[in-house]
Amino acid sequence: MEGVSRGSSSGVGIRAVYDGAWGFAATNDPSPDAVRRAAQQAVEVARASARVRGRDDQRAVLDERRASTGTYTTPHERDPLEVPLSEKVDHLLAATTAARDAADVSFVEASTDAWRITTSYRDSAGGSVDQRVLQVGGGLVAYAVGGGEVQRRSFPNSFGGQYETGGWERVLLLDLAGCAPDTARDAVALLDAPDLPYREDAVLLLESSQLALQIHESVGHAVELDRILGSEAAYAGTSWVSATDRGSLRYGSPLMTVIADATTPHAMGTFGYDDEGVPAGQAAIVTDGVLTGYLTDRQSAAQLGEQSNGTARADSWGAIPLIRMNNVSLQPKEGDRASIVADTDDGVLFLTNRSWSIDDRRLNFQFGCEVAYEIRGGQLGRMYRNPTYAGRTPDFWGSCDALGGQSDWKVWGVPNCGKGQPSQTARVAHGAPTGRFRATVGVR
């Protein structure tokens, strides 16, 4: 057992508007005096903000809405932070033992994480929300090292596995020990596999976890309205989508429908209220290939004359809420991975993300995966190592000509979404089936 730790962090964050300008102050000292000082500091900071207003003298305006009151607790059976440590240790060691017994791996890592986030939200308009969100995750990674190569296979996904909202029962459903042997054998087999050859305009199939990250980078971030309006420009960038594109921009093929849904059961991006007190809901983002919505908070929505769709979230008490993805999911169509493979004459199947990169307008991307398989005549063929694919967002989504159905559709947690300055990390999710596209493969 390499590391066992427990952490807790608590505090108060206060956001204030003064003359149309924002200020924020946070303290880890919960005493009334300290909180009062933080409130005064927030106003002082807002006064300073008001000194630099830009050429258009823009002022912060929030959408018109009735103040929210309510409570929410993530449905669960066993609070993961109340599960005995020994049970978690046994669960992980059983998985690593099963992997080691199955193949000559160099090393194996298994891990589980759990978070319990308790939030009390109050605002001067009367908003009052109390919320407790439980998030859990677990996974296994087998490594094979040799011949100048480091190959790995992750189960059920990279970034530490699968992450969901719920209790410890969600981790047990992963069956880490049962799936460890195949994971280990694949990692070792990759050492002797050839590199995926370079090819332009190749047909590629993305299994659902990789397609989930493709959605994250090339759709989810691109439709954040604060980014579109420029507030992230100096850090993670802007977007190829504009605030006037709704209803007219063709994002992808008619197969493409994307919905942001903060109520998806068990999904990592599910909650009761966002951090502006807006109740969780759904929003259509892309419908039949056409852009139909954005992710919004109260301020950005007001700029479009609308109401927030409830995606303002802070990663802690010490951070301001930003527009963050919830569960931004590509809707299923029909069939499954097997039927799409059978329908593909010449292509490549990519599995499990290893690397990701996209430009600062979310157009030019390049992804690496842990493994790929040749598809010939509707059959899976040889294994490839170090597979990559690259393309541009509208071309890629425009090339989509097959998406799996409901049975092939799965929601994948993404626990490490970075945004903002100071940098914040959000835990979000994306549902996706297997999809078929065209792009350049084998870039290195």
Place this chain on the structure above:
Amino acid sequence: MWGEDRLTALADAALTIGGDVEAVLSRTDSALTRFAGSRIHQNTSRLDGEARIRVVLDGRVGVVATNDLSYDGLHAAADKAREIAALTPADPHFPGLTPAGQPYGRTAGPDEETLGCPPQRRAELVAAALAELPAEVDAAGTMETSVQERAIVTSTGIRVYAAGTRATASVLAQGATSSGWAEAGATAIGGLDCAALGRRAGEKVLLGASPREMPAGSYPVVLESGATTNIVQWLGWLAFPGRAYNEERSALSGRLGEQVCSPLVTIVDDPLSPLLPGTPFDPEGTATRRTSLIEAGVAVGVAHDRATGAVAGTGSTGNAMPAPNSMGGLPTHLLMNAGGATMDELVAGLDRGLYVTRFHYTNVVHPVSTSITGMTRDGTFLVEDGRIVGGVRNLRFTQSCLAALAGCEAVGADVELATDLFYGAALAPAVRLSSFTFTSTTAY
């Protein structure tokens, strides 16, 4: 600031539980003023701290972190850490807590002006940068100040404390068809020239207007400090970690003593350098020092914590990360030595090539070969006959870091702080490289 006496006295509270205990306490007061569209749109301040308590019971290790920096909070955290250790299997690789008796170096203490910097001062500096922009050019960026103090007290007798301040600023100037970037950092706010940053970013907007598209391919390049820093930081993740070296996952595994870069390249990790100061001790209490990693192109060292240093037989180099840490030692204060060339001389050495201001969203493609991918942004130019002739659209590169530095033809005289997306800060000069591989383009 709380100061040495108060912070170490609090750490003592953790030691009262008896046995082998390590208490790492930190306290941070940070403020970040963020602007976009030439107005301050996000403005935050945060006062927080952390106590990270490690308890060891017969080789079994438990770690608890809390931001409750009260006597009771510290004591409760230590109790919980002991409870975790008692339930955890022994770690045969744990080398024990660091013994006392090491001499510690010194770093610059806190700067009084930075320590008490009010939000109005940060707003003034933002305004100073904006005042230098050309007409019709807006800007986004940050102005950040922070003070951090840290103490370590252990049952083995270590009792150390350090404090320091930091001020950083960045300016992204945005024109209709081009953008420009400049950033700087210092240990004191008085060391920042924000007006100069505004001028420099604005000049790049004018220079890069109406960019032309260059075909993908290999070009000789001049990298500004920020871009070079990104390359060096990736070596910090891929090649220099002691655990990767031990496990033959590093490009340097088995290659110490070999020429791996141009003789013009010397890279060290040095938390004691006044150029990029850290603390005189790492989170295990080991004294930090200047560690040579690449000396005149020859691989000479890697970064170890106590565990990986024991395996390598070298001992720790003072590069531990906070416990629990499965990554091993990492270099967090990388410095590449400056050379003698001015920027004009670096550019004058290019017959035809590209000038890169900075990279965006870089990520690993092949770890052992130190191959990464990423985009250029905010000032990419075509150089012909030794002078910049205009802007070019951004390109994606896929390139081995070591191979790039193997072709280093000249090194700039000036080094400047460059902060990078996700990976902190380092310091590297501008360089001219004989070849850099760009694999695709984007639309702007």
